[in-house]
Amino acid sequence: KMFDDSMESIQFFLKKATEGVPVADPLAKKRVGEEVLPMVARLKNEIERAHWVRQLAGILKISEDALWRELTKYKQTTVVSGVSSVSTNNHAAARPERTRKALLEEQIAGMGLLDPQLTLLGDLPKREECSLVSTGEIFERLREKEKYDTKDALLQSLPDDVRREADRYLFTAETMVEQVKSKEEEFLSLLHAWRELSIKDKLTKLHEEIKQLEALGRKEEMNVSMAEFQVLAAHLTAIGSLHKTHEEKTKKKGF
Numbered sequence: 001k002m003f004d005d006s007m008e009s010i011q012f013f014l015k016k017a018t019e020g021v022p023v024a025d026p027l028a029k030k031r032v033g034e035e036v037l038p039m040v041a042r043l044k045n046e047i048e049r050a051h052w053v054r055q056l057a058g059i060l061k062i063s064e065d066a067l068w069r070e071l072t073k074y075k076q077t078t079v080v081s082g083v084s085s086v087s088t089n090n091h092a093a094a095r096p097e098r099t100r101k102a103l104l105e106e107q108i109a110g111m112g113l114l115d116p117q118l119t120l121l122g123d124l125p126k127r128e129e130c131s132l133v134s135t136g137e138i139f140e141r142l143r144e145k146e147k148y149d150t151k152d153a154l155l156q157s158l159p160d161d162v163r164r165e166a167d168r169y170l171f172t173a174e175t176m177v178e179q180v181k182s183k184e185e186e187f188l189s190l191l192h193a194w195r196e197l198s199i200k201d202k203l204t205k206l207h208e209e210i211k212q213l214e215a216l217g218r219k220e221e222m223n224v225s226m227a228e229f230q231v232l233a234a235h236l237t238a239i240g241s242l243h244k245t246h247e248e249k250t251k252k253k254g255f
Contacts, residue, residue, distance in 0.1 A: 014032075014036050014052075014055065014056065014059070017031075017032045017035045017036055018032055018059055029060045029062065032056075032059075032060060033056070033060070033067070033070060034100050035100070035197075035200070036052075036056060037056075037067070037070055037071055038099060038100075039200070039204050040052045040053065040056070040071060041071055042204065049071070053067045053068060053071065099131060100197060101131050101194065101197045101198065101201070102131040102132050102135075104190055104193055104194040104197065105125060105130055105131055105132055105135035105194065106132070106135060106168075106169050106172065107169075107172065107173065107176065107190050108124070108125070108135075108139075108187070108190050108191060108194060109134075109135045109138040109139065109142075109166070109169045110166075110169030110170050110171075110172050110173030110174075110176075111173045111176070111177070111183065111186070111187050111190070112124070112138070112139070112142045112187075113138065113142070113151065113154070113155065113166055113169060113170050113173070114170055114173045114174060114177065114183075115183065116142060116145045116151065116154070118183065118184065118187045119142050119143075119145070121184060121187055121188055121191070122187075122188060122191045123191075124139045124142060124143060124191075125139055125194060125198070126139070127139065127140055129198055132165075133162070134161070134162045134165040134166070135169075137158060137159065137162045138158065138162065138166055138169070141154055141157060141158060142154075155167075192239060195239055196236060196239055199232050199235060199236045199239070200236065202232055203229060203232050203233060203236070206225055206228060206229045206232070207229065209225050210222055210225045210226055210229065213225060
C-alpha cells in the first residue's frame with residue numbers, strides 16, 4: 001500500500017513537533033502537547049488514541065494520566081467557524097477554550113488592525129480557512145483596506161459582534177507590540193505558525209479520507225488524495241525550514 005510506505009500523519013506531526021525541541025523544558029512540552037493532542041482527540045478509535053497518548057507520554061517523559069486529562073479538554077470543547085460546540089459533560093466553561101490556531105488568528109488580526117501595512121508582508125488567512133467567523137471577516141476587510149480612508153472607517157464597516165471582538169484583538173495586539181522589538185518580525189512569525197497549523201489540519205483530514213477510500217477500494221480517488229497529502233507534507237517541511245531560517249536571522253539581528 002502506498003500510504004503504508006509514507007509516514008502516518010500523527011507520527012509525522014509528532015516528529016515535526018519534537019524535532020530539535022528540548023522536551024525537558026516544561027514550556028516545550030506544553031507546546032508539543034498543544035500541537036499533537038488536538039489531532040489525537042479527533043481520532044474515533046479509542047485504541048489508536050491510547051497508542052498515541054502512550055507514545056507522546058514516552059517522548060515527553062510525563063504520565064499518561066496527565067495527557068489523558070489534557071486530551072479531555074480538546075474532546076470536550078471545540079471551536080469551528082466561530083461557533084462553539086461544548087459536550088454535555090462539560091458545564092464549567094461558559095466560553096470555549098480557544099485552539100492554538102484560533103489564538104494565532106486573533107493575534108494576526110489584532111496586529112493587522114493595529115497597523116494595516118503589516119498585511120503586505122505575507123498572505124493573510126482566507127475566510128474559509130479560518131477557525132473563527134470574526135477573524136475571517138476581519139481578514140477580508142484588511143485585504144480591501146484601500147477602500148477605507150482610515151483605520152476607524154475599516155473598523156466601523158465590521159458587523160457589531162465582530163467589531164466587539166476586533167476591539168479585544170486590538171487591545172491584545174497593543175500590549176503584545178510593546179513587548180517585541182520588531183512588530184514586522186512578530187507578525188511574520190505568527191503568519192508562519194498559523195500556516196503550519198493550517199496545513200497540519202488539512203493533512204489530518206486527508207489521512208482520514210485516504211483510510212476511508214482504501215477501505216472502500218476506491219484506488220483512483222485514494223491515489224489523488226495521497227498525492228495531495230505528499231504535496232502538502234513537502235509544503236509543510238518547506239515552511240518549517242523557512243520559519244527556522246527566519247528565526248535564526250532574527251536572533252542574529254538581535255530581535
